[in-house]
Amino acid sequence: MHHSEPAAAPKDGGRVTDDIRARDVAAVLDTLHRLSALGVIATAHGSAVAPPVHIPRPDSSWLRIRENLLDRGATVAYATWTEWLPAVLTTPRLKPLLGRDWNRYAATRDPAVRSRFAASRLLIKYTAAAALGIEAQDIDIAYRLGGRPYLRGLDQVEVGLTHTGELMAVGISRMGRIGLDAERADRRFDLGLMRRQMCTPAEAAELAALAEEEQAACVLRLWTLKEAYTKALGQGMRLPFTEFGFGLALGGLRTPDGAAAQGEEWAFASHPVLGRYLISAACHDAGLDPAGDTSVGTMLDRRLLTAMTPPGDQGPAVDI
Amino acid sequence: MKDSLAAGADTSAAAGRPAAPPTRRVPGDARLRAQYLEDLLGDPFAAGNPHGQQALLAADERREAPAATEELLDRFGLAAEFVPRALGGRLTGVEGLAQVLRPVFRRDVALGFGAGMTALFAASVVWTAGDERQRRDLARRLLDGGRITILHREFAHANAILRGEYTARPAPGGFTVEGRKEVVINADRADAFVAYVRTAPGDGPDSHSVFLLETDRLPAPAVHRLPRARTHGMRGAHYAGLELQRCPVPAGALIGRLGEGVSLSLRTFQVSRALVSGGALVGGMDSALRYAVRAAGESRRGLVPRGRRGRVLAGVFADLLACDALAVAGLRLLDLAPQHALIPSAAVKYAVSALLHEDLDELAAVLGARGYDRGPAYGGFQKLVRDLPVAGLGHAGTADTQAVLVPHLRTLAHAGWRGEAGHEAPSALFTPGAPSTALDFRRLDAEPRDPHSGCDGLLAALLGAAARLEGKRTRGPRWAALAALARAFAGEVHSLAERCATLFSRPDTGTLAPAAYVLVDRYCLLLAAASCLAVCENADPGAAEGDLLAGPDWALLALTRFGRRLGLEVPDLPDGTTQDLAAALADRYRRGRSFDLYGMRLA
Numbered sequence: 001m002h003h004s005e006p007a008a009a010p011k012d013g014g015r016v017t018d019d020i021r022a023r024d025v026a027a028v029l030d031t032l033h034r035l036s037a038l039g040v041i042a043t044a045h046g047s048a049v050a051p052p053v054h055i056p057r058p059d060s061s062w063l064r065i066r067e068n069l070l071d072r073g074a075t076v077a078y079a080t081w082t083e084w085l086p087a088v089l090t091t092p093r094l095k096p097l098l099g100r101d102w103n104r105y106a107a108t109r110d111p112a113v114r115s116r117f118a119a120s121r122l123l124i125k126y127t128a129a130a131a132l133g134i135e136a137q138d139i140d141i142a143y144r145l146g147g148r149p150y151l152r153g154l155d156q157v158e159v160g161l162t163h164t165g166e167l168m169a170v171g172i173s174r175m176g177r178i179g180l181d182a183e184r185a186d187r188r189f190d191l192g193l194m195r196r197q198m199c200t201p202a203e204a205a206e207l208a209a210l211a212e213e214e215q216a217a218c219v220l221r222l223w224t225l226k227e228a229y230t231k232a233l234g235q236g237m238r239l240p241f242t243e244f245g246f247g248l249a250l251g252g253l254r255t256p257d258g259a260a261a262q263g264e265e266w267a268f269a270s271h272p273v274l275g276r277y278l279i280s281a282a283c284h285d286a287g288l289d290p291a292g293d294t295s296v297g298t299m300l301d302r303r304l305l306t307a308m309t310p311p312g313d314q315g316p317a318v319d320i
Numbered sequence: 321m322k323d324s325l326a327a328g329a330d331t332s333a334a335a336g337r338p339a340a341p342p343t344r345r346v347p348g349d350a351r352l353r354a355q356y357l358e359d360l361l362g363d364p365f366a367a368g369n370p371h372g373q374q375a376l377l378a379a380d381e382r383r384e385a386p387a388a389t390e391e392l393l394d395r396f397g398l399a400a401e402f403v404p405r406a407l408g409g410r411l412t413g414v415e416g417l418a419q420v421l422r423p424v425f426r427r428d429v430a431l432g433f434g435a436g437m438t439a440l441f442a443a444s445v446v447w448t449a450g451d452e453r454q455r456r457d458l459a460r461r462l463l464d465g466g467r468i469t470i471l472h473r474e475f476a477h478a479n480a481i482l483r484g485e486y487t488a489r490p491a492p493g494g495f496t497v498e499g500r501k502e503v504v505i506n507a508d509r510a511d512a513f514v515a516y517v518r519t520a521p522g523d524g525p526d527s528h529s530v531f532l533l534e535t536d537r538l539p540a541p542a543v544h545r546l547p548r549a550r551t552h553g554m555r556g557a558h559y560a561g562l563e564l565q566r567c568p569v570p571a572g573a574l575i576g577r578l579g580e581g582v583s584l585s586l587r588t589f590q591v592s593r594a595l596v597s598g599g600a601l602v603g604g605m606d607s608a609l610r611y612a613v614r615a616a617g618e619s620r621r622g623l624v625p626r627g628r629r630g631r632v633l634a635g636v637f638a639d640l641l642a643c644d645a646l647a648v649a650g651l652r653l654l655d656l657a658p659q660h661a662l663i664p665s666a667a668v669k670y671a672v673s674a675l676l677h678e679d680l681d682e683l684a685a686v687l688g689a690r691g692y693d694r695g696p697a698y699g700g701f702q703k704l705v706r707d708l709p710v711a712g713l714g715h716a717g718t719a720d721t722q723a724v725l726v727p728h729l730r731t732l733a734h735a736g737w738r739g740e741a742g743h744e745a746p747s748a749l750f751t752p753g754a755p756s757t758a759l760d761f762r763r764l765d766a767e768p769r770d771p772h773s774g775c776d777g778l779l780a781a782l783l784g785a786a787a788r789l790e791g792k793r794t795r796g797p798r799w800a801a802l803a804a805l806a807r808a809f810a811g812e813v814h815s816l817a818e819r820c821a822t823l824f825s826r827p828d829t830g831t832l833a834p835a836a837y838v839l840v841d842r843y844c845l846l847l848a849a850a851s852c853l854a855v856c857e858n859a860d861p862g863a864a865e866g867d868l869l870a871g872p873d874w875a876l877l878a879l880t881r882f883g884r885r886l887g888l889e890v891p892d893l894p895d896g897t898t899q900d901l902a903a904a905l906a907d908r909y910r911r912g913r914s915f916d917l918y919g920m921r922l923a
Contacts, residue, residue: 044552045552100887132834134834135834138833138834138835139834140835140838142841142885142887143887144678144681144885145635145678145682145881145884145885146678146681146682146685152837152838152841152842153722153834153836153837153838153839153840153841154834154837155674155714155715155718156477156715156719174715176709177681233681233684233685234678234681234682239684239685239688240688243688243689243691243692244689244692255689255692256689261692264552265552265706285552286552286553286709286710286714287551287552287553287706287709287710288479288480288481288709288710288713288714288715288716289479289480289483289503290477290479290714290715290716291477291478291479291715291716293477294477296834296837298476298477299476299477299719299722300476300719300722300723300726301475301476301719301720301723302476302523303523303524303525303527303528303582304582304585304586304720304723304724305723305726305727306523306524306525307525307582307583307586307766308586308662308724308727308766308767308768
């Protein structure tokens, strides 16, 4: 386990532009910071989910997204949907950009819901396009049976998506499956209910030693981690949250009794963003030590392509 | 028979491994040999079985190959399975070989590669292009207990297993070979290597050649075996490195012609891809599903076919049967008409690995905390989660198949065959276990050669099956639903052809269009649906386990799941379909039968 980059919680709770109570937000993030619960856990191979990168517009710089993907193995881009609303409203190519999601967009009557949906699809497509070196409209977002999105035909990266309130975030990994979850830092849980229905016995015991305010912060983080992990598995909440667990401080996956479980293959990260949200990421390293190059333009072996074409035949050439 | 094996055969002095027993000691028929091997390996969950899960998991934990089981496989003469019968071995068809390997893969995927299939990946180059002396020598080496592995060249988007390569320069009497690879299965203990070596600069199709490197004929100071590599998956397999420094290699070590390497990889990988799919992936998934069925049965409520777990298990069972339908079609095509297998074998690998990896996640949700168990009862599941991605080689494995499949879209774009259901692939491809011919490696082709210029026989089989299902609508609501679904898939075949035509009519040449990969993905799902319908249509309801395959339930559920993956609007299943399939699965579990097309008796 490699601890790195514990993310500092902003002291004043950050900019507050909506109805979130700034004091609660600051207290929650402070608590998590104090308990060393924020930051990045790398896999045994050293791959990790880099801290989230704010991408407020499609024409923002994608350089850090590409660098993080190459250097760390996984990267997260986030924005508010209102930041991307102008792009949704002004692009002349919304229909080709949404592709198969256009029907769902067109059938949604509430303009805010519709715009948020479109903004989140654009964020996925632009982030994936930056990672793969192709145009956003060439990305075909498909869905696994469990609902997890993926890029049809392009398995050099996996994608994960989350949104809550006005925040939306997209994770891209070249190591293996990735899941994300974000919650507002002041989201309140019924602690008794959570201990019974979400926590493993080991987690419940650890929580019991803390003050109630601290428990609330820890439950929030556990919730986002468990959501992120099951989303990475493509199972949403079909895998009961009491069947696997985490420590309250930064660390890897544990069995219900608190023992380490496959900690080597999973990277985890929890970070505060925009001063009022907590994003957690879970990323699996399939252990194949894949190529750093994820671009679509280089993925077909040129020798195989040319070898299948008899000389003089202008048939299946590279220039499709 | 068991006694004659357990007594231990002569050990070969060269390799310290027993030589394969004479063929007459084991059954001649592949299906019977599979059963014989299954029984030799015994009940995986019996306490004290030296080849059971407890022993195999313990070896994996220690990052060691399971010695007792490797020895048993040696005594069984597993190596003979990879040597053509004409050269003294037992290999006839690859469908039969996949059957023989499944008992091994069901127990330990890493063992199936490490103690078994890797030898054929390497030897297939010699069976395909070697001269008589090379063929005879290698057959002798394998039958005498020698170990052979393969050194791949570096592919586009290579991962650790495919990274690095060797270069040869002409030298007096032959060549001098240099280079290093870090992660090669059995590199620390092989006595022969089939090596793809660069013999010309550049990206041309004749950049590489294949050499048979026999370490006992190379100067020891030039050959450096590098330490074991630590892998997440297949921990017990011997992944290690090999470095060659100014290593003299005689001219006679060249297999085939100079510069023929890329072409030979295109020819022989067809066999590898079909066997990885039909051996390792289907065999491993059979076990994964068995762990989930057991976990559901042991849960508080037991296995309720009507419940959520019952639905998941039935869905994965349908996928597994459909994947096996596709895999067996690919294997039988290799046996019956290898010159046509280039495209289908790549599609088999693409589809089977994509579908089964997704299913593994679904099963993890059914297993819950048991999925993290390290004990003998469920520890094998987590081992499969680690091992199966290595077996499929991840994105690098996908990219390798895409390089073959993307050019095929041009064939699909040709208007010639659209709209007609003619030129269907023969039904002999879709009858698992039916008589077949021996695979003739020399007939493998590196160029796509479709039987009816520009036609795709497997897609045509989908159109044909869909048309014939219309006549079965009156048999009941499930047949009617299957006919409707098959018609929707036939529509997708036409839509795919049109999209391919559109792709190739676009003026933006010069780069590979990303849309091509989307179409390849859809094409492979359609081929899986085609095989599924064709196996259903050709199944004999009177045969053992044929009842299930000849009925509509599994095909209906499989096509429903494929349809959702394709993004089609799929209607709800008729009442009881899923429950009945879940019940059929539970029945096979109770009767101790495998979950694949063969439904063989398990030890």
